Amino acid sequence: MNGIHDMGGLHGFGAVTVEPDEPPFHEPWEARVFGMVQSLGGGNIDAGRHSIERLDPVAYLKDGYFGRWLAALERTLRDFGILAPGELEERMRQSDRPLAPVRPRGAAAWKPAPRSYLRPLAAARAFALGQPVKTTDHQPSGHTRLPAYARRRRGAIVRLHPAMVFPDDHAHGRGENPQYLYTVGFAAAELWGDGAEPAAAVHLDLFESYLEPA
């Protein structure tokens, strides 16, 4: 979708501000949101990303990273009927007592489980290493991982990857429909026109259906 999340190449956001010795979480609530999402299993990662993309664009910019995670988590829980409308607000109004349950610190051991997105695919791949390609003008109203700045651009295949879950379908519950993935290199001038810096290139990981022979 053409949303505010697709910000590669936008102007006007100003300087990058670096905070020295930054902790992973700045507020306890950020850690709780992160931990809840992870403990729920992360769900469908593509649907989760799309949930964030569909936030109100002003909120997207204002709420920060974990604020977006919280809003997306709440939306998902409502979509699945786990949270009734108004239930969370009612709980917030309910009591002056601390709401978080009492728990022994450090009771559970936990080790994150990797989750592969590789899928076997019998079909032959369409593109070869070094082959010139052009990206399509793919701009669905739903989820995609082809950034706007890389549409209809010419590049070359610089790395072949196995087939992986196709996010554009998976985010919408239309199945995993794996496709081969390619790293495609683009010269800066192809992407940024007369404003491009010299001696620069951008490499993106793009699914086969985003590409056509150039």
Place this chain on the structure above:
Amino acid sequence: MSSDHRHAPGAPDIALRVEALESLLTEKGLVDPATVDAIVRYYEEEVGPLCGARVVARAWVDPGYRARLLADASAAVAELGIDGPQGEHLVVVENTAKIHNVVVCTLCSCYPWPLLGLPPTWYKSPPYRSRVVREPRAVLSEMGLALPHDVEIRVWDSSAEVRYLVLPERPPGTASWSEERLADLVSRDAMIGTAVARPPDGRSRTA
């Protein structure tokens, strides 16, 4: 909590909101607060840039390991006991005298958690995500890394489930150094590509 807080920007209301959400999800049996504690502790204490620095230092001292790392990074870091979410499909890209690599995720904030921990705020921020693809040399220079004009910059926009780590150049004057001392020269930012490895006479670890 007083009603004044309701209109304060951000914090108090959102903290209460998250507490309320956790208590509801706990009652519904979907969340175990002790597991949430363990997850938070894991990402606060167990993973971080030291994991990636171990990998880089090993690649600097062991050419066979370096070759395996560049060929199949997920398998190579698993040799050091490193794995986990957001590290399933790793690619390591190597800096040389003529090529400098830098990593971003313009569409969200994809980042190699098992090697670097959770990303810093600037990596997730609109200025970095919007600008580093368009004007990497300017952004790196603002962040304190002025690259010679004959060095090509390659920006890796993590647009799928592949996660990238930069293998910085080994600083000169470190030929006799142990792997452990070498790892101390490798900052988080050197593995994102917004910095290079510290010289041996440089200051100690910051980012």
